[in-house]
Amino acid sequence: MKNTIVGVDLAKHVIQVCLFSNKTVQYNIDMTPAEFAEWLAVTNSVTIVFEACGTSNYWKQKAILFGHDARLISPKLVSAVRQNQKTDKNDALAIVQAALLPDVSFVRGKSPEQQQLQSILRLRELCVKQKTATGNQLTALLAEFNIKASTRNGGLKKVITATLEDAENGLSFEFREALSAAWQQYLSILESISVYDRCLEKAIEKHADCKKLLKIEGVGVLNAINLYIALGCAELGTFSKGKDAAACIGLTPMQHSSGGKAKLGSIGKYVKNGMLRSQLITGAMSAVNHAVNRKAKTKKDIWIAALVGRRGKKCAAVALANKTVRTAFAMLTQGTEYKADLVEA
Numbered sequence: 001m002k003n004t005i006v007g008v009d010l011a012k013h014v015i016q017v018c019l020f021s022n023k024t025v026q027y028n029i030d031m032t033p034a035e036f037a038e039w040l041a042v043t044n045s046v047t048i049v050f051e052a053c054g055t056s057n058y059w060k061q062k063a064i065l066f067g068h069d070a071r072l073i074s075p076k077l078v079s080a081v082r083q084n085q086k087t088d089k090n091d092a093l094a095i096v097q098a099a100l101l102p103d104v105s106f107v108r109g110k111s112p113e114q115q116q117l118q119s120i121l122r123l124r125e126l127c128v129k130q131k132t133a134t135g136n137q138l139t140a141l142l143a144e145f146n147i148k149a150s151t152r153n154g155g156l157k158k159v160i161t162a163t164l165e166d167a168e169n170g171l172s173f174e175f176r177e178a179l180s181a182a183w184q185q186y187l188s189i190l191e192s193i194s195v196y197d198r199c200l201e202k203a204i205e206k207h208a209d210c211k212k213l214l215k216i217e218g219v220g221v222l223n224a225i226n227l228y229i230a231l232g233c234a235e236l237g238t239f240s241k242g243k244d245a246a247a248c249i250g251l252t253p254m255q256h257s258s259g260g261k262a263k264l265g266s267i268g269k270y271v272k273n274g275m276l277r278s279q280l281i282t283g284a285m286s287a288v289n290h291a292v293n294r295k296a297k298t299k300k301d302i303w304i305a306a307l308v309g310r311r312g313k314k315c316a317a318v319a320l321a322n323k324t325v326r327t328a329f330a331m332l333t334q335g336t337e338y339k340a341d342l343v344e345a
Helices: 033-042 056-065 075-081 088-099 112-143 155-165 173-204 208-215 221-230 242-249 274-292 299-311 313-334
Strands: 005-010 015-021 024-031 047-051 069-073 253-255 264-267
Touching: 005 056, 005 088, 015 033, 015 088, 024 033, 024 088, 033 056, 047 056, 047 088, 056 069, 069 075, 069 088, 075 088, 112 155, 112 173, 112 221, 155 173, 173 208, 173 221, 208 221, 208 313, 221 274, 221 313, 242 274, 242 313, 274 299, 274 313, 299 313
Parallel strands: 005 047, 047 069
Antiparallel strands: 005 015, 015 024, 253 264
């Protein structure tokens, strides 16, 4: 069964399995998750291709555990290949057809450790959005009563405390109770963010590869974990070069070449993980500000200062973020440590 390819379309309650062998579809049937797990255990080693989606990492790990060659493929590619209407059977067949295309780039999978780190990051990201939304809502509602919150003099906390304590501002008891509940919810969100930050700081200590990325300029705990996950440390070699990783993250100019003429534009507006790119550029901007406001200590500081003089801080931050990804890729693939090239005295 070495030439056998199995396309698997995952759903919540049904798993569609299409087995292709000897240039023929042998069967294309649906199974329950329990039946599919049993099928993995009793079937001889084959190549199994999953469409990258929810639970695909779990089933890939399960398939590898039973000795199969498991891979993930882009759902965008499967959608482009699929013929006829969208059904489970057509999706499973399209996965097989897409896997048979030449030079297919399969999606890297994540290890259980990476999945857990990513889950904490996603929980934190949601809380940050909720914090912003709740804070903006409280500020706007208070403004309706001409009670203006400022970032100075205690900010929103002082304004809400003073509003609740002022018995002569004409606000009803019901509104005060609702405002107090909203404020407690806001404080609860802040506490949750602090908990997630502590969890990430503790988790990074258990990952040596992740921890050593902190030595790179502009890389903190969040960026170190993001890079560790994005560069696919569980499957080194997904990217053959660091510049490919930077391009995938969206830190290189978009290319639109035709007729032998290369045309480069700006960096793409839409990328797979806009949050990652935003955080990398934010961290790089911090490093750029430090580099231009102090005497150069490393050759990278000199490079940053020269680039800022030519193109400005924003362009320099994007270029530094690009260099950061390529440096991190080299460190993770080659097992090296980052050492800044100091300026000779």
